[in-house]
Amino acid sequence: MIKEKYLHAGLLVFGVLAPFLFPNYTVQISLLWIMILFALTWDTLGGQMGYNSLGNIVFFGVGMYISAIVQIGVVYDVALYTSPDGAALTGNFAPAQYYTGLALGILAAAVGCVILAVLFSQVFFGLRGPYFAIGTLGLALAAGELVGAWDYVGGGGGIALPVFPSDPKSQGIFFYYLCLVSALATYVFLRWLYNTRFGLAINAIRDDEEKAEAMGIHTKRHKTAAWCTSAFFLGISGALFGNMTGFIEPLEVAFPTITFGIFMVAMALLGGKGTLWGPILGAIVFHLIKEVTWTYLLGWQWIALGTLIIINVVYFQQGILGWARDKWPDLFGLTVDEAMSSGSEKRGSS
Amino acid sequence: MWDNIMVLAAAPVFNVQLILDGLFIGAIFALAGYGLALVWGVMNVKNLAQGELVIMGGYFAYVMTQLGLHPLLALIPAFAIMFGFGWLVYKIIISKVIERDLFTSLLATFGLALVIQQGLNLAFGPEVQTAQSGMEIRSIFGGNVTVADIRVLSLILCAILAGLVVLFMKHSRMGQAIRATSQDPRAARVMGIDTEKVYAFTFALNAAICGAAGVLISMIWVIQPFYGVPHSIRAFVVVTAAGLGNLPGVIIAALGLGVAEQYSGFVLGAEFQQATVVMLLIFVLMWRQFQMSKNRQVVQ
Numbered sequence: 001m002i003k004e005k006y007l008h009a010g011l012l013v014f015g016v017l018a019p020f021l022f023p024n025y026t027v028q029i030s031l032l033w034i035m036i037l038f039a040l041t042w043d044t045l046g047g048q049m050g051y052n053s054l055g056n057i058v059f060f061g062v063g064m065y066i067s068a069i070v071q072i073g074v075v076y077d078v079a080l081y082t083s084p085d086g087a088a089l090t091g092n093f094a095p096a097q098y099y100t101g102l103a104l105g106i107l108a109a110a111v112g113c114v115i116l117a118v119l120f121s122q123v124f125f126g127l128r129g130p131y132f133a134i135g136t137l138g139l140a141l142a143a144g145e146l147v148g149a150w151d152y153v154g155g156g157g158g159i160a161l162p163v164f165p166s167d168p169k170s171q172g173i174f175f176y177y178l179c180l181v182s183a184l185a186t187y188v189f190l191r192w193l194y195n196t197r198f199g200l201a202i203n204a205i206r207d208d209e210e211k212a213e214a215m216g217i218h219t220k221r222h223k224t225a226a227w228c229t230s231a232f233f234l235g236i237s238g239a240l241f242g243n244m245t246g247f248i249e250p251l252e253v254a255f256p257t258i259t260f261g262i263f264m265v266a267m268a269l270l271g272g273k274g275t276l277w278g279p280i281l282g283a284i285v286f287h288l289i290k291e292v293t294w295t296y297l298l299g300w301q302w303i304a305l306g307t308l309i310i311i312n313v314v315y316f317q318q319g320i321l322g323w324a325r326d327k328w329p330d331l332f333g334l335t336v337d338e339a340m341s342s343g344s345e346k347r348g349s350s
Numbered sequence: 351m352w353d354n355i356m357v358l359a360a361a362p363v364f365n366v367q368l369i370l371d372g373l374f375i376g377a378i379f380a381l382a383g384y385g386l387a388l389v390w391g392v393m394n395v396k397n398l399a400q401g402e403l404v405i406m407g408g409y410f411a412y413v414m415t416q417l418g419l420h421p422l423l424a425l426i427p428a429f430a431i432m433f434g435f436g437w438l439v440y441k442i443i444i445s446k447v448i449e450r451d452l453f454t455s456l457l458a459t460f461g462l463a464l465v466i467q468q469g470l471n472l473a474f475g476p477e478v479q480t481a482q483s484g485m486e487i488r489s490i491f492g493g494n495v496t497v498a499d500i501r502v503l504s505l506i507l508c509a510i511l512a513g514l515v516v517l518f519m520k521h522s523r524m525g526q527a528i529r530a531t532s533q534d535p536r537a538a539r540v541m542g543i544d545t546e547k548v549y550a551f552t553f554a555l556n557a558a559i560c561g562a563a564g565v566l567i568s569m570i571w572v573i574q575p576f577y578g579v580p581h582s583i584r585a586f587v588v589v590t591a592a593g594l595g596n597l598p599g600v601i602i603a604a605l606g607l608g609v610a611e612q613y614s615g616f617v618l619g620a621e622f623q624q625a626t627v628v629m630l631l632i633f634v635l636m637w638r639q640f641q642m643s644k645n646r647q648v649v650q
Contacts (some may be wrong), residue, residue: 052453054460123632126639130396130452134586138631145625156621210421215504258464258579299472308463312629313458 005279015180022166026037030244033176033183033289037237038264039279040186041230046265047273048194049219049226050124055136057114057261058143059231061254063238064110065147067105068159069247074101075162082154106239113235116230121224128209136316137257139289144255158249161242175244181241186233191276193229202226206274266309272319281320354617362608363494368612374501374570376608377508378603380422381563382581382589384512385556391594392532392552393448398635401581403557407432407564408573410479415505421481427562436557448549451467463578470575481568502631504566511562516597528552532595570622583627591634 015033019026038060045051075097081089093101096171120139127135193199204212213219213237242248255261260263263286271282272295294301312319318326358364358453382556386400410428411421443462447455485499531538531548539545567573567581587607592599615623 047504052457122641123636126643127635130456131590131635133453133456134396135635138583138628138635140630142580142625142628145621149621149625150621251553262460262464269457300468302468303465303472305463305470309461309464310458312444313441313454313461317450317454 004067019176026176028291030176030179032040033179034237034241035267035283035287037183037186037233037266038260039283040190041233042264043273043279044165044190044226044230044266044267048206049202049223052133053136054133054261054265055140056230056234056264057255057257058140060238060260061143062116062243063109063113063235064248064254065153067109067239068161068242070105070108071101071162073202079152082159091163093165094160098162098165101162102243106236109235109239110232113231117143117228117231118224121227125223127221140255140257140261144251144257147252147254150247156250158247160247175240178240182233182236185344266312270319271314272321275321278319278321351618353501357600367495368616369609370497372609372612375503376605377505377586378445378563378566379588379607380604381508381512381559382585383600383604385559386585387589388433389553389598390589393549393616394451395448395455396446397454398582399466400560400585401578402463403560404564405470405497405573405575405578406466407561408568409470410509410561410570411565412479415481421483421565424565425562428565429558432555432561436554437550440553444553451466451500461474467575467578474575476573478572480572483569501570504510504570507566515559520529524551580624580627583631587627587634
């Protein structure tokens with residue numbers, strides 16, 4: 001009998017108070033919000049629209065790099081900064097320069113990713129089903145390789161981002177709240193979006209694209225808009241993550257296809273794709289399990305992750321939320337009534 | 351980049367080297383590509399763990415050299431054990447996803463790929479390995495072009511293996527059952543073919559072919575636990591470019607891919623060699639889409 005508003009209130013209170021309640025885990029909880037953002041944005045395409053992308057991580061990395069270039073570019077020459085002589089410059093940012101650069105950087109990352117998403121849409125939305133998944137996987141892998149070969153942005157050696165003009169603790173809290181706000185903004189926006197006509201249209205594309213087109217839905221425009229939504233928030237998350245880490249590098253940090261890139265799919269599937277709360281639940285469960293068990297698995301963690309994906313996909317495809325809905329349909333009708341009955345929800349399985 | 355092209359233009363003999371290397375490597379890509387086309391065509395499963403199966407086979411040869419034996423001897427155990435492994439994987443994973451939508455099989459095999467590469471990493475460590483065959487390296491064209499005997503041998507073995515597989519598919523009872531199932535599984539079942547067994551056999555055969563390809567790769571090139579992903583992508587490039595059930599197409603596409611990779615590695619620099627494979631994949635997908643869009647009638 002949990003009303004959705006209690007869930008909202010609970011998450012919000014936890015989100016606001018967490019850095020004070022668990023000061024030692026600020027970074028991990030910031031990452032949790034980013035994971036929630038990942039799962040939600042993946043689900044926009046994968047769950048709601050039925051286009052399973054394995055390469056959404058490309059926007060994360062591109063956002064990170066755009067933001068870095070803008071942040072550095074407002075003060076210094078980027079090519080000089082990334083050259084060996086520029087190493088001394090990383091700490092040379094006045095607070096005003098830093099915050100202006102950061103604000104512009106995040107904005108540019110979001111806008112740049114949307115533009116890129118429009119361009120990619122022209123190419124990739126002609127691909128259907130598994131071809132789309134393989135094509136986007138190729139996109140993410142290629143992006144990592146190409147950025148790694150581009151010396152202007154530091155190539156494979158990466159860039160050290162401007163140092164936060166205060167102590168590390170306040171940096172943690174500052175970026176924690178930025179992550180929180182971006183995850184909440186994603187949630188609020190997608191919640192609204194799924195309840196509009198647009199949400200119904202992308203659900204129709206998932207269920208039968210040809211029929212949707214025959215019913216007069218401009219499928220390509222809708223698909224492009226949906227990917228742009230994902231790209232917008234992923235670009236912001238990339239900009240934030242880059243600044244949290246302080247050092248960015250193409251293969252491990254910016255375009256981590258087999259870690260974050262596959263985590264977002266695993267989280268959305270674990271929670272139950274095609275639902276609003278599924279990805280959030282999946283992200284929380286996944287992140288908790290990962291953070292708690294990761295260090296105790298002593299090298300076996302990746303095998304555990306692969307096994308989890310296999311089990312999840314092969315034996316438990318409906319996800320936690322889908323399973324709960326099958327098990328207790330009555331209770332479910334009551335718990336998340338508003339979100340479930342307002343038209344945007346259908347079974348995520350295809 | 352222009353300098354490198356100039357080198358190629360000034361000394362055409364380098365072209366011979368690149369083309370030969372490309373063909374030797376491409377022949378092995380053809381094996382993995384053919385395996386993928388087999389699985390894809392018969393049971394409509396897109397196996398993203400293809401490259402990992404190849405790398406797994408490669409470690410058989412590596413283990414052989416560690417035991418002091420010649421890596422070529424690994425061909426038979428690699429083929430046999432990988433056959434068994436493929437059968438096991440089919441029973442545990444693939445048989446459960448075969449009826450589901452295609453993304454399910456893609457993701458399940460991606461999970462399998464993670465498990466295999468990390469398992470190999472735990473077992474053998476992340477170092478780049480090669481199985482030394484100890485064979486001679488010959489020079490032709492006055493020393494400008496080198497050809498290792500092992501590469502020629504591996505090309506011959508590739509051809510023999512591919513020929514055997516084709517003969518098997520054409521003439522054996524099981525091969526005929528596989529082809530019948532790929533044409534129409536339901537009709538095959540009506541005719542008394544145990545399609546479940548055919549599927550298991552097909553996947554196991556694919557794993558075995560990949561294992562043999564891996565043994566050859568480890569002798570003429572390098573293996574590393576995480577080098578499987580480019581091999582998977584290569585197999586996809588080959589199959590997508592050639593189409594299913596088109597053996598000559600697979601061979602030509604694979605040889606072409608091998609040569610293209612060598613050229614891009616030489617002209618653009620070694621760091622672009624991996625990127626080339628991926629860009630070729632995207633290019634092939636786009637090209638196919640362009641071909642199909644000619645037939646599509648847009649209402650809007």
